[in-house]
Amino acid sequence: xxxTRVAAAAAPSDMSxxxxxxxxxxxxxxxxxxxLVMIVIVLLFPFYWMVITAVKPKEHLLDLDKHNPxxxxxxxxxxxxxxxxxxxxxxxxxxxxxxxxxxTVLSLVASVFAAYAITRIRYRGAQWVGGAIFLSxxxxxxxxxxxLSTVVYQYGLFDTPFALIxxxxxxxxxFSTWLLMxxxxxxxxxxxxxxxxxxxxxxxxLTKIILPLxxxxxxxxxxxxxTLCWNEFIYALTFINxxxxxxxxxxxxxAFTDGDQYRWGSLMAGALVGSLPLVVLYAxxxxxxxxxxxxxxxx
Amino acid sequence: MFKxxxxxxxxxxxxxxxxxAAFLLLFxxxxxxxxxxxSFTDAKIGTPGQFVGLDNYEWIVGDSKFQTAVFFTIxxxxxxxxxxxxxxxxxxxxxNKHLPFKAIVRAVVLIPFIVxxxxxxxxxxxxxxxxxxxxxxxLRQMGLIDGNINFLGDAWNSRYSVIFANVWRGVPFIAxxxxxxxxxxxxxxxxxxxxxxxxPWQMFIKITYPLLTPIxxxxxxxxxxxxxxxxxxxxxxTNGGPAGATELMATMSYNTAILGGRIGEGSAISTAMVxxxxxxxxxxxxxxxRRKWQAGGTDD
Numbered sequence: 345x346x347x348t349r350v351a352a353a354a355a356p357s358d359m360s361x362x363x364x365x366x367x368x369x370x371x372x373x374x375x376x377x378x379x380l381v382m383i384v385i386v387l388l389f390p391f392y393w394m395v396i397t398a399v400k401p402k403e404h405l406l407d408l409d410k411h412n413p414x415x416x417x418x419x420x421x422x423x424x425x426x427x428x429x430x431x432x433x434x435x436x437x438x439x440x441x442x443x444x445x446x447x448t449v450l451s452l453v454a455s456v457f458a459a460y461a462i463t464r465i466r467y468r469g470a471q472w473v474g475g476a477i478f479l480s481x482x483x484x485x486x487x488x489x490x491x492l493s494t495v496v497y498q499y500g501l502f503d504t505p506f507a508l509i510x511x512x513x514x515x516x517x518x519f520s521t522w523l524l525m526x527x528x529x530x531x532x533x534x535x536x537x538x539x540x541x542x543x544x545x546x547x548x549x550l551t552k553i554i555l556p557l558x559x560x561x562x563x564x565x566x567x568x569x570x571t572l573c574w575n576e577f578i579y580a581l582t583f584i585n586x587x588x589x590x591x592x593x594x595x596x597x598x599a600f601t602d603g604d605q606y607r608w609g610s611l612m613a614g615a616l617v618g619s620l621p622l623v624v625l626y627a628x629x630x631x632x633x634x635x636x637x638x639x640x641x642x643x
Numbered sequence: 644m645f646k647x648x649x650x651x652x653x654x655x656x657x658x659x660x661x662x663x664a665a666f667l668l669l670f671x672x673x674x675x676x677x678x679x680x681x682s683f684t685d686a687k688i689g690t691p692g693q694f695v696g697l698d699n700y701e702w703i704v705g706d707s708k709f710q711t712a713v714f715f716t717i718x719x720x721x722x723x724x725x726x727x728x729x730x731x732x733x734x735x736x737x738x739n740k741h742l743p744f745k746a747i748v749r750a751v752v753l754i755p756f757i758v759x760x761x762x763x764x765x766x767x768x769x770x771x772x773x774x775x776x777x778x779x780x781x782l783r784q785m786g787l788i789d790g791n792i793n794f795l796g797d798a799w800n801s802r803y804s805v806i807f808a809n810v811w812r813g814v815p816f817i818a819x820x821x822x823x824x825x826x827x828x829x830x831x832x833x834x835x836x837x838x839x840x841x842x843p844w845q846m847f848i849k850i851t852y853p854l855l856t857p858i859x860x861x862x863x864x865x866x867x868x869x870x871x872x873x874x875x876x877x878x879x880x881t882n883g884g885p886a887g888a889t890e891l892m893a894t895m896s897y898n899t900a901i902l903g904g905r906i907g908e909g910s911a912i913s914t915a916m917v918x919x920x921x922x923x924x925x926x927x928x929x930x931x932x933r934r935k936w937q938a939g940g941t942d943d
Contacts, residue, residue, distance in 0.1 A: 372740075380737045383730070384748065387755055387811065390766040393777060397769060408780045451666075458663035467656025477663075480671055482924065484872035486893035487913040490900045491678035492670065494686075514671040517663050546655060575759045577875045578893075582901055593761035597879060608769055615762035626757045630750045633757070637816065638823035 444573035527561030731817030
């Protein structure tokens with residue numbers, strides 16, 4: 345009798361832990377924690393290496409035997425200083441940000457309208473259009489960049505930020521439309537019917553009812569779009585020629601690969617500073633990132 | 644009549660679709676068609692080019708560089724995707740266990756996916772440095788090797804090195820997506836299986852894997868697609884070298900069309916990727932996808 349009472353008392357805490365009470369601590373250490381720690385170390389090591397290289401004095405970088413390469417006791421900001429004040433890095437960072445934000449805003453506006461039309465206005469052929477948009481998500485930039493470069497040239501956009509601001513949406517719109525369609529579908533149709541009966545127009549319904557309710561989806565879509573733009577390389581490499589218009593990933597590669605032995609410090613500092621804005625953004629919106637990523641996959 | 648138009652569903656739908664459709668038609672559909680057309684011409688940078696039929700294709704098929712690129716693209720895709728899938732699934736299963744600081748661990752795992760590929764590829768470039776590689780140094784200190792490993796200077800070493808970097812970049816995406824799938828599996832199934840005396844392996848094979856197949860199909864389709872069309876990693880790490888050993892079809896088309904100025908031949912190379920892509924999508928989609936009822940879902 346006491347046994348059942350004890351079991352009943354223990355039940356809630358067991359429920360919350362699933363079936364983990366079936367394995368002992370040493371078992372868990374070997375089967376779960378050790379492999380997990382190893383994988384996490386491998387996943388994070390390149391970043392650690394990036395950070396430590398960026399703050400090491402120049403003479404330590406190329407002398408692994410005299411100074412322990414894994415740590416430095418005399419961190420220096422000279423690489424980051426060189427980067428920010430002796431190169432065009434701030435300009436490249438600004439270009440990247442400007443292009444990413446503009447392309448994201450354009451794509452979000454277009455995607456909101458498209459997703460709303462496909463899920464709610466349901467015009468003739470809406471389903472087919474939805475499918476076509478998903479298919480366009482599967483068209484990779486690496487088979488488009490050659491013809492696109494001639495198109496960009498024809499439209500007179502070559503070597504301007506607009507070449508990227510107008511082409512990035514082709515990567516972003518399919519993704520964010522698909523994501524927003526999922527969000528819009530979860531908003532009850534009755535809300536819209538009520539508004540329609542009260543005489544609201546489609547525009548009012550969209551701005552006053554749908555968008556406020558889809559804010560989490562909008563945040564997910566926009567930070568994911570920003571990340572994709574920041575990450576984009578092949579278009580930026582092909583469509584931009586002059587140094588002052590380049591984005592960080594492209595500029596950093598051409599600026600510091602001049603054969604200088606000591607370039608590693610500035611390269612790593614550049615990579616670090618270029619990644620930081622995204623990592624900070626990510627730290628604030630982890631849940632939105634995950635839902636954007638898995639949301640697009642689940643549909 | 645205009646009022647009538649305004650209230651019509653189809654007209655309204657068309658208006659709402661206009662911005663997205665304009666972008667996709669101008670910068671996606673048109674270039675896609677143009678790319679196929681260009682592959683049948685002898686266009687160079689600055690000249691539109693004449694229709695030359697299948698000349699470009701005949702030329703690339705006979706080119707040994709192209710054959711190597713096709714071989715390595717397939718090798719790269721198959722090997723990297725298989726390893727990514729194995730490690731990603733394993734990591735997802737680990738993360739699905741009851742862990743302390745689970746949210747933080749999950750957030751940390753995803754970092755390689757967030758950081759721009761080019762920037763992390765630069766870090767790998769430094770790690771794979773022929774003289775000052777930290778990996779060589781560590782192995783030397785441990786007494787496992789005598790000389791430095793020539794990571795990017797030898798054909799097969801460089802192939803495995805870029806595959807490693809690709810796996811490193813791709814695992815978080817697969818692991819986190821599969822984790823989301825794992826979290827939808829009802830725990831009661833495992834409880835019932837434990838009561839029936841199932842081993843962990845049996846539970847994985849009979850419950851987890853079948854319920855996960857739909858999401859595995861989608862995730863692996865994307866993974867194969869992005870691996871096959873990869874460009875950034877190779878461009879940064881090896882630029883196709885040594886002697887074309889790590890040239891992918893994407894980097895080869897870039898070198899031919901943009902650096903070499905031979906737009907027609909470059910377009911032929913990138914158009915040649917399309918059938919491979921379709922085949923890869925078909926294999927991962929139909930090969931992996933079981934019927935949806937296994938996930939308890941409907942057929943929509």
